[in-house]
Amino acid sequence: MADPQQACLKAKTKAKKRYLKAKKERRKQRKNTARDGTLPEGETSDNPEDVPPEKTPTVINLTQQAEQSGFGTEGTIKKTKKRKLHRSIPGDFLEDQQSKPVEEVKSSLVDEPKSHRALPQFPLPTRPDAPSKIELALQGLNRAQIEAELVDPNSTLPIHLDADHNQSFLGLKTRKRLIELGVNELFAVQTAIIPFLLRPVHKYTSLYDPYHPPRDMCVEAPTGSGKTLAYALPIIELLSTRVVTRLRALIVLPTRDLVTQVREVLEMTGRGRGLKIGTVTGQHSFPHEQAQLVTDEEWRTGRTSKVDILVCTPGRLIDHIDGTPLFTLRDLRFLVIDEADKLLDKSFQDWLTKVLAVIQRPYHLYLPPTTPRRGFHLLENPSADSGVTASPISHESYSEFRTDYDEPKHSPCQKLLFSATLTSDPGKIASLGLRDPKYFIVRETATGATDSHHPVSKNFSMPANLTERMIVCDPSRKPLILFYLVHVRQVDNALVFTKSAESTARLVKLLELLEENSLMTGPEKFTIRSYSSDLPPSERKSILEQFREKKIDVLVCSDLISRGLDISHVAHVVSYDVPIDIRKYVHRVGRTARAGRHGEAWTLVEEQEARYFKTMMKDAGHFHHVKKLRISDKELFPFTAAYDISLLRLKEFYWSQ
Structure with a gap:
């Protein structure tokens, strides 16, 4: 007798075979449909591509339109479900389009304004061109640094003793002294700086001109190019006409050895001119240096300084500003900062702030323009019966009576910065408080100069x-x-x-x-x-x-x-x-x-x-x-x-x- 369970399994196996056979026939029909473009009667295809164009549902057209409008690539649209497309398109718009014939839907989508489409297409972002070295170097610099004057390092100027020669900016005594020392020509940095510092002044002005103060100067030149002599000669030439000994030139250097070297240069070039040169470096005791700098006979002579030119290190300078009672910088005409980049990088007891606080004060006190000089302005022959009373003078009427005494006066101190590697940091330059500075850079120039030959580039010579x-x-x-x-x-x-x-x-x-x-x-x-x-x-x-x-x-x-x-x-x-x-x-x-x-x-x-x-x-x-x-x-x-x-x-x- 046959087992009922085995008979049931055999019946299920036959049903499964019939199902697989029918499935195989349906696949063959789909393949034939793909070739002919037609479907058997009563069957529909799950794939939108198998449906003929005249029988394509509205949703399929919307899918193609979404693909053209930027929904995705062709591969992603094929895998997208119909329900997802319904979610991505507004419901009112979809129902309205489904109630219309296919051709009308196509025409409406073509003529539809861009504002109704799903997402607009934007161009891909592009990377901008990198800025040049010059543009980067110019960021934060002032106009004076950008317009720096380039000096050819090969330029020289012979020294002549003829009075009518074009070197009239140097006195005859100075030129004779240079020839005695074996200096027969001026180097490039000297040919540019000395005429600038010894520019002709007005015939009514003197060494101190608080109304037209001189321009400050920054110089970058290679080592060994003669920077020390470039500022020593103008200082000696201008100060040699002084009558009373006062501290008029201050030269600040980072080391004691440089102080000694600069003093030797000043003594050699200024011999016979009557100028007194002093140094303070801390090598000697503090009372000894005080005795070399100032005198205690101010009540009798009216002066306190024993030197015209002081060469010093920054730390010792601050010691004398704080600890020497009669030491003053009020008569300073030149402030020379040699090896400026090193002196600006380090504080040295905050020496620069203290020195600038002294020399940047007005040269004289003056009345402000809004202050009346005589207090009241009265009519001529006023009488008590006339009923005219005295009235304060107005600012407008006072401005008509201004004199040179009322003009603002500035410090005549001229700041001179020198270095072979002068900094271009805007913050450090701004801390100096330079007045209309002039920049000189000694550097080779070439035809078709590139960024490396620009004045602000940091390719040092x-x-x-x-x-x-x-x-x-x-x-x-x-x-x-x-x-x-x-x-x-x-x-x-x-x-x-x-x-x-x-x-x-x-x-x-x-x-x-x-x-x-x-x-x-x-x-x-x-x-x-x-x-x-x-x-x-x-x-x-x-x-x-x-x-x-x-x-x-x-x-x-x-x-x-x-x-x-x-x-x-x-x-x-x-x-x-x-x-x-x-x-x-x-x-x-x-x-x-x-x-x-x-x-x-x-x-x-x-x-x-x-x-x-x-x-x-x-x-x-x-x-x-x-x-x-x-x-x-x-x-x-x-x-x-x-x-x-x-x-x-x-x-x-x-x-x-």
């Missing part, structure tokens, strides 16, 4: 006769390579810059041990000394004098003397440690190739610093001037044994300390 080289090396080999350069490449009369005073002392000790252990003895042995802030002032002065007299062949120093120091016989500058920015590099290499002489600059670059150094030089537009030098192990082999012994002895020396 280098000395024209400078040869630059870089050596990429392992850090452990840097002292050995420096020793090789000194003995094999004849790098003598050299300044070697390190990153700190401690590095200076350690390097000098290692080089001295190398000299002892190597075979380089006798006349080929070099004298090496260190120069840093750790040494007392007297010893530093003695070392500089020995270096100037060529008793020291290599002077290893920190960045203490990287600015402004002028030693004529320096032929090589070695950056033992890579400078942290382009400004330090400019000031370091500027110690050589000065005043038209030739010089070489060497930079020892560690392997991990090579990328940074190259990027820094490329950003400054100067990398193509730097030549790469390779030193093989074969060239260093003669010194390798002595170097290893010297390292061991150096280790023992510091352990014993």
Whole structure:
């Protein structure tokens, strides 16, 4: 007897086979319909593309219109359900369109205004062109900086003693003194600045003209181009006509060594002119400096100052402003800020704010225009019976009687800023309170000049006769390579810059041990000394004098003397440690190739610093001037044994300390 459960399963299997067979036939019919475009009677297609155009429902036309209006791509419309299209189209509009014939719906959609369509099409956003370097550099700058005057560094002007020559802006005594000192021509920065400072004045004006004060000046010129002489000559020329000794010129410098150097220049060029020059740096005691600056006989002579020109460091200047009772800047005619970028970067006891607060006061007190001078204006022969009473004078009538005494008067102090890397920061420039400033930039110009030749670009100028080289090396080999350069490449009369005073002392000790252990003895042995802030002032002065007299062949120093120091016989500058920015590099290499002489600059670059150094030089537009030098192990082999012994002895020396 058959099992009923198995009979039921067999019946279900036959039904399933019939269902699958019917499904297969329907698929064949759909394929035939796709070829012919017709459907069997009584059947409808779920796919809108299978429906003939004349039988297409209104919703399908709306779907196509939505696709054209930006609902999506063709692929996304095919997958969209009809109920979603109903949601995306307003209900009233959809019902109205479904009640119309297909052709009428098509025509209404074509002629329909754009405001009724679902979403408008907008163009894709485009990225604007990047601004040029000039546009970026000009942001925040004032008109004076943008219109800076470019000076050709190759321009010179011979000095003549003829009275009728075009150099009449310099007196005959000054020109004679320059020729005695061996200065036969003025350099580029001097040819531009000296005529500007010694411009002809009105015949009725004097050294102080509070009604027409002089313009301030900012100068950016390469190191060694003669900036010190450019402001020293006009100051001496103008102040030599003074009668009473008063503090009329103040020159502020960042270091004591520069103060000493500038004073020597002023004394040499101003010899025989009767000007008294003083310095305050903190090297001497405070009472000693007070005695050199002021006198206590004000009640008898009417004056307090003993100097006409004061050269100082900013910190010591503030000490005398606060602590010296009779010290005053009220008669100041010139304020010179040399190495301005360094002095503006550091506060130095907020010296600039205190000095500007003194020199920017009005030169004289004056009555305001709204204050009546005599109080009342009376009619001629007034009588008590006339009924006329006195009345205050009106502002309008008072303005008709103004005199020169009523005109506002300004401080005649002229501010002069100098640097090889002058800042263009608008905030720092604004803090100086410059009066109608004039900018001079000494830089080469070329035909078809690009952004790098624009006055406000920060591609600083280098000395024209400078040869630059870089050596990429392992850090452990840097002292050995420096020793090789000194003995094999004849790098003598050299300044070697390190990153700190401690590095200076350690390097000098290692080089001295190398000299002892190597075979380089006798006349080929070099004298090496260190120069840093750790040494007392007297010893530093003695070392500089020995270096100037060529008793020291290599002077290893920190960045203490990287600015402004002028030693004529320096032929090589070695950056033992890579400078942290382009400004330090400019000031370091500027110690050589000065005043038209030739010089070489060497930079020892560690392997991990090579990328940074190259990027820094490329950003400054100067990398193509730097030549790469390779030193093989074969060239260093003669010194390798002595170097290893010297390292061991150096280790023992510091352990014993």
